[in-house]
Amino acid sequence: MFERRQPIPIAEAVKKIMEYEMQGVTEPISIEESYGRFLAEDLTATCDVPHFDRAPYDxxxxxxxxxxxxxxxxxxxxxxxxxxxxxxxxxxxxxxxxxxxxxxxxxxxxxxxxxxxxxxxxxxxxxxxxxxxxKREFKAGENVSFHGEDAKEGEVLVRKGTLINPGIQAMLATFGYNQVPVAKKPLVGLFATGTELLEVDEPLVPGKIRNSNSHMIAAQIERAGGAVQYLGKLPDVFDTCFTAVKNALDKVDILITTGGVSVGDYDFLPEIYEKLEAKVLFNKVAMRPGSVTTVAQHNGKLLFGLSGNPSACYVGFELFTRPIIRRMLCSSKPHLRIEKAILETDFPKANPFTRFVRSSAYIECGKLKVTPSGLDKSNIIMSLAGANSLTILPGGTRGFTKGAEVDVLLLEDQAGSEWPW
Amino acid sequence: MFERRQPIPIAEAVKKIMEYEMQGVTEPISIEESYGRFLAEDLTATCDVPHFDRAPYDxxxxxxxxxxxxxxxxxxxxxxxxxxxxxxxxxxxxxxxxxxxxxxxxxxxxxxxxxxxxxxxxxxxxxxxxxxxxKREFKAGENVSFHGEDAKEGEVLVRKGTLINPGIQAMLATFGYNQVPVAKKPLVGLFATGTELLEVDEPLVPGKIRNSNSHMIAAQIERAGGAVQYLGKLPDVFDTCFTAVKNALDKVDILITTGGVSVGDYDFLPEIYEKLEAKVLFNKVAMRPGSVTTVAQHNGKLLFGLSGNPSACYVGFELFTRPIIRRMLCSSKPHLRIEKAILETDFPKANPFTRFVRSSAYIECGKLKVTPSGLDKSNIIMSLAGANSLTILPGGTRGFTKGAEVDVLLLEDQAGSEWPW
Structure with missing residues (x-):
């Protein structure tokens, strides 16, 4: 009656995705638009700085x-x-x-x-x-900023893949980068599935809810550095869905669907992958939430079938889709940054599978602390609003008590990790 | 021969600025554009969630x-x-x-x-x-998500002034906020002064450098949440400068100039403030870099006269201009977040004045650590690229050694502080 799926470990799932060496594409844009973008090439000094000996004082x-x-x-x-x-x-x-x-x-x-x-x-x-x-002697060079003291022509100043911040903007201007080689934002297509979904401007009716996942994921794509192409809701007709997914693949770099990937009676995605002859990398991961996340590959494009459940969808994106987007932004640290933190509340629930708890990480007295940002029911979107991190509670544990050291993944951080698992 | 200026303490300077109760303006925008903006009103639940009893499982x-x-x-x-x-x-x-x-x-x-x-x-x-x-009894309510379990209609879910993140996007969609009341981005006008300045696309000539401050500040304005109106370079003619500044004030919410505020022979800004009959709040602050920062007020608009020195300009913006921008974005925590960190390198220089050292803050083994991100010469822009924080070394100290506990201001953080001093 049910399809039996074999869950794979998280690290293995991530590895299978990262084996697709998606390349970043360079896009030259004006310096005025480059703040917040990612460098697609190393930034090198085009001249010495200062380029003449200068007075540092009046x-x-x-x-x-x-x-x-x-x-x-x-x-x-x-x-x-x-x-x-x-x-x-x-x-x-x-x-x-x-x-x-x-x-x-x-x-x-x-x-x-x-x-x-x-x-x-x-x-x-x-x-x-x-x-x-x-009334005193001055030494040669006293109070002089020397030619080349700050930077030498040809020196690599910032590595490719770095997010352009205000300081890098200043450097780009100093070295005459009127056009900046940044990584083109990967275009991420986004379909929502589910008969229960209403548009944001539709009134509520019994049994239906507004489509919140697409808006959430769109923001997650932007946070990761990608560009969003919202493709709408998929109707409940297999052929229409199949054609929509197939056609979308030609137009985007990455395709995300939300919902329809489980073993429920109305979950179409597995059949669509099959008819597409897409290679399913995995369709179950040993984690909560997000266990039904499915990732497939077709003609060099990755299809992310995220859960329709908001929390599972959120976590699935951050663990599996974000690193591919960052890779295409030339990052050498495409994964969420992982850090040790002190758990500030008891978490008594046992974890048969590794659990990602939406949480609020903060520094107190110089130490990183973390507390769940709401109840951890997987259908509660409220806790997502206050989440700046995911606390990792490893599988096979019997719950955690306040004061325990835990790993956290930092969602708002830009530095990243090479490999968090 | 020199004008003698009386430096005021940093906290006093910030207080004088914050006394101007600049109000945020509400701007309704579509939910598709609201990620990364600041809520101008409390976000309240427009319905119960779930709005019907629902099955959480198949x-x-x-x-x-x-x-x-x-x-x-x-x-x-x-x-x-x-x-x-x-x-x-x-x-x-x-x-x-x-x-x-x-x-x-x-x-x-x-x-x-x-x-x-x-x-x-x-x-x-x-x-x-x-x-x-x-083969067993089920209790009433077992495996049911109840009507109103996650949120009750009318409940305040997120406070105004909060940055809209992906989780909040999901909430906005859930509650039918097709139009989102966000804070209008304050328009910040930006003039550069200095005969030495070339545009980014101009070739270098002896004695001149490219204008990097405007690009840096533009990015800082964006990071703070403001909108940038670059007004160009001010020429070396007093009347032209005066008219340009006067006219700009009508068109922007905040006006920033870089350079020309010191007591140098070619520093025009003090005279411009005088002729405008602007009220100068202060023209010297007991800090390094940035001591010559001048802030004035004219017809309810604030004029920030930042130093032409890149580091001083950078620090002056973050300490003095950013909180006004954030205030206009409805934030109740408009100042840079301050945290305790462990200094990871010796800093032997004595500090007659409080010093803000551009630094890289990072977490290691669960502790916040900080290290200067480059040499601390105030004319070196290189160190700004790696800076995600400013380490505060209080005045009247004889230098610091590795392992000391110091205060740091976090530049990339969005949470903010009510008052860091």
Whole structure:
């Protein structure tokens, strides 16, 4: 009467998916649009930084050699022969005991090799000509930012696969990357299945619920860095479903369906995979929630058959689909980051299978702590709102008590893990 | 010769800014666009969830009273009179010892009050009519998800000011929020000043550098949740600058300038504030970098005069501008989140003023650790790329050694702090 499915371990399921070496595609976009995208190439320095010796302070640029005799009892006087701000270049040739008044960021005038900050100079005029004097020696290079001090041309500064943050934006601008090579967002198609589903703007009727999974998954795709193509709800007619799935595969990089993958009487997906002649990588995983997650491959495209149950759907996406999206964004750490945390509440339920508990991770007194973000019934969406992590409670355990050390997967983190299992 | 400025403590500077009770504006947008935005109103349940008693498993819905005599030696038989999936509603009136074959998510047929999972039922046919039998009693309510069990109509589920994550997207869909009341992104105008600045696509020339601050700040504005209006570079002509700033104020919610706020010979901003008759809240803060940050107010708009120095600019934005943006996004925790961390490298430099060190915070063995993300010269943008935090080293200290407990401000975090100082 039921189809018997053989659950496989989580690590094996993830491995089967990651064997498909989906490649990232480079897309050049303008620097204005690149924040929050992923670098598709290593970011290299296109010039030395600074690309000239520069004054890091407001003051007077001098030839240090002229200051060698300066002391409290023997001030040395300089004639101030020029005055430059950042962006200006002095045209003067600096002779002995001459100085240039210089502002932060300006290029050191030729021949000068030290900057006397205003605070330690005595400035005055004689016959309308500006002078300044100092009471100590300045060493060659004192208060100078040197050419190439921050970066050398050709140096790799940031590795490909890195999320572009404000600091990287600054670097891109510094090195003239008006066009930035970022990873094209993989296009993830999304079908919902289920006769019970209403659209968000439809009124409730008995027995039906609004389709929340598609909106949730769409946001998860965006969080992972993908682009969403919502393809609508699949009707309850096999041929229509089959054609819709088949046609969608040509238009997207990855295809997700929610619902219809279990062994229920109205679950069409297994038959669709069969008729497509898709290779089913697995259709049951030893985990809760999400055990009925099915992943198949057809003509080099991956089909993720996620559960219709919101929690199972959520977890299935994060464990199985996210790493493929991140891989296509050139990440070398495509999996959710895993960390140790202290469990802050008892979790008395036994775990025959490894359980992923939606939870809220937070730092307290410098330590990572975690607490379930709501009841753990798999049909309760409420707990998803407060979840920033999934606590892993390994299978074969008899429950956990407050204070236990547990593994958590961090959902909002961008650093990632190479392999969390 | 120099203007003497009186530095004020950081907390006082932040307080002066936050006294301007900038209000968030509600903008209704479609649910498809709401991921990553901030709720402008509390999210309340518009119906009970579930809004009908539902089967949480595949099985048979029965009247529990009919099972009261069931035991291993005395199985009780039920006639299966209907078959429903999720979204279907049984039209049958269930009489004694009748059952309905039911799929997960379907509405409990009238009169039934328990679900017998397939695994514990014996199903068979007699004369083409389906039957099933059970060998134990089922209690009223057993394996039923009750009407209103997850949420009650009118209940506040998520507070305003919360960032919309995938779980909240699911809730919005569940409760029919096709239009979502989010906080309008404050429009932040951005001018760069400095003769030394080239555009990103211009070739380098002696003494000039590409404008990296505007791109960095634009990304910081986006990270904070604001919208960017880049207004270009201000030329070195006072009247033109003045008019540009004055006109921009009418078009944006917040105005940021980078550079020109110090006491250098080419720093125009102080004069512009004066001619505008803007009220300068402060023009020097007891901190490094960023001490010359100036904040002024004119006709209810805030003007942030950030330093032209990249690091100072970065820090000034995060400490002073970000909380105003978050306030306008309805957040009750608008400041950067502060946490305790273990310093993982020596920091021998003395701190006459409180120092914000660009750093990389990470969790190791369940503990938050932090290490400077590069050299701490204030003109080095390289260290900004790896920074996800600012380590606070209080003023009046003689340096720190590895293992010390320090405060860190987390730049990528979305939870925020009510008040970090």
């Amino acid at each position: 003051g007077f640029a001098i030839r240090s050699i002229d200051s060698s005799d300066a002391s409290a009892s023997h001030p040395v006087e300089f004639e101030v022969v020029d005055h430059i701000g950042a962006g200006m270049v002095s045209q003067k040739l600096i002779a002995a005991n001459q100085a240039v008044r210089i502002m932060t960021g300006a290029m050191m005038p030729e021949g000068t090799d030290a900057v006397v900050m205003f605070e330690v100079a005595q400035a005055y005029e004689k016959n309308g000509i500006p002078y300044m004097s100092i | 099985g048979f819905a029965i009247r529990s009273i009919d099972s009261s005599d069931a035991s291993a030696s005395h199985p009780v038989e039920f006639e299966v009179v209907d078959h429903i999936g999720a979204g279907m509603v049984s039209q049958k009136l269930i009489a004694a010892n009748q059952a309905v074959r039911i799929m997960t998510g379907a509405m409990m047929p009238e009169g039934t009050d328990a679900v017998v999972m397939f695994e514990v039922a014996q199903a068979y046919e007699k004369n083409g009519i389906p039957y099933m039998s059970i």
